[in-house]
Amino acid sequence: MKLVIANKNYSSWSMRPWLLLKHYGIPFEEIQIWLQKDDSAEQIRKYSPSGRVPALIGDDGHVVWDSLAICETLAERFLEHPWWPRDANLRACARAVSAEMHSGFGDIREAMPMNIRMRRPSIGEKAGLHPSVRRIDTLWRESLARSQGPFLFGEFGIADAMYAPVVMRFNSYQPTVLTDEARAYAERITALPAVREWIAASQDEPAIASYDAVA
Structure with a gap:
């Protein structure tokens, strides 16, 4: 099984399935392809029909693209791991929370692009971003209250992986409106061994000027 990803410092979508595979020891x-190289698009299309990363290539050569689709595919294949909560109501909530991240928060993505090496708290102070940060x-x-933690739905799962890149963004841009409970959750995510491994690998990657030029 192969997972095609891009730069760990910048590729939030790549981070999600990679974290789950590492966390569960699968x-x-x-296969890492650097972004914004002359042949980046060509190299990605060798593996991914969408021209985007990540892409999961199964043992039989079948390709699944899109982070959430990859996570669901892995959950079907490796049933021994707690990808989703066992309780049906919690599982429905976890899927809704994950889907909201998958399809929403465009303002956060645009104003706070994932850049693990960056520290720019002035971005987090922008009032226009506060409604999305508060959401x-x-x-x-609410998820922690339903499950009693320590992760969103008890054990680390797909919902946490969907929000791990948001934690990286909040670490970089430091929005001031986060509650103490949310900060504590972000600290737990950041401390996970798989997350620490991803962060460590991001430190020596080549910089991309357009990603680093956040106003």
């Missing part, structure tokens, strides 16, 4: 081959904060707190 063997896979990592994420609420989703985290």
